[in-house]
Amino acid sequence: MSLVKSYWLEQQEREAAAARIAVQAGVLLECSYCGELIDLFGDITDAYRLANHLISKGEGGLGSNRRAVTDAIKAAVDNAGFECRCDATWRRDGV
Ligand SMILES: [Zn+2]
Numbered sequence: 001m002s003l004v005k006s007y008w009l010e011q012q013e014r015e016a017a018a019a020r021i022a023v024q025a026g027v028l029l030e031c032s033y034c035g036e037l038i039d040l041f042g043d044i045t046d047a048y049r050l051a052n053h054l055i056s057k058g059e060g061g062l063g064s065n066r067r068a069v070t071d072a073i074k075a076a077v078d079n080a081g082f083e084c085r086c087d088a089t090w091r092r093d094g095v
Pocket of ligand 1: 033
C-alpha cells in the first residue's frame with residue numbers, strides 16, 4: 001500500500017472515530033434512519049475531553065495524535081447539518 005493511501009485511510013478512520021465521539025458526547029446526533037449527522041449545538045469541548053480520555057487509554061481507534069483528533073472532531077461538527085435528509089423529506093411531504 002502506498003504511503004499516500006495509508007495516510008488517506010488513517011484519515012478516514014480518524015474522521016469516523018471523531019464523528020462517533022461527537023455523537024457519544026451529545027454534540028452530534030446520528031439519524032437512525034439515514035445515518036446523517038445532525039448538529040445538536042452541544043458543547044464541543046465535551047467531545048474533546050472524551051477524545052482525550054480515550055486517547056490516554058489507547059481506545060477508540062484514535063491513534064496518539066491529539067491535535068489531529070481535535071481537528072477531526074471540529075471538522076465533523078462543522079460538516080454536520082441542522083437537519084438530516086429524511087427530516088427534510090418528511091417536511092417536504094408534509095407528514
Ligand atoms: Zn435522517
